Amino acid sequence: xxxxHWSIVLLLVGLAVGFAAGGAExxxxxxxxxxxxxxxxPKQVGRFQISAWGHGNQVGxxxxxxxxxxxxxxxxxxxxTDGSGGIAKKIVQQLQ
Numbered sequence: 452x453x454x455x456h457w458s459i460v461l462l463l464v465g466l467a468v469g470f471a472a473g474g475a476e477x478x479x480x481x482x483x484x485x486x487x488x489x490x491x492x493p494k495q496v497g498r499f500q501i502s503a504w505g506h507g508n509q510v511g512x513x514x515x516x517x518x519x520x521x522x523x524x525x526x527x528x529x530x531x532t533d534g535s536g537g538i539a540k541k542i543v544q545q546l547q
Contacts (some may be wrong), residue, residue, distance in 0.1 A: 454523065477509050477524060484536075495525060497522075498517070498521060498522055498523050499519055499520065499521055499522065500520045500522060501513070501517050501518070501519050501520075502518045502520075503516070504516060504517065504518070505518040514531065514532070515532050516529065516531035517529075517530050518530075518533055518542075520541065525543075526543065527541070527542045527543040528540065528541055529542050
């Protein structure tokens with residue numbers, strides 16, 4: 452009982468010190484940009500996006516490969532490493 456009493460006292464003292472040290476001046480207010488100001492755009496991301504996949508099992512060697520999306524033209528390519536030499540095959544001419 453005595454240790455829980457000291458724990459509560461120390462907790463209350465810590466909270467009081469935290470509030471006293473923190474003060475009330477820590478409020479952030481959003482600032483609007485001036486009209487006609489320049490807007491910084493994010494850097495352009497790469498043209499190709501790659502998504503790799505793979506699965507295995509206890510009987511055979513499994514399979515793995517990847518899908519490649521050309522974000523400029525919308526083409527979708529598939530590369531499988533199933534003995535075809537890892538040659539890219541076009542799946543879709545243009546994604547919509």
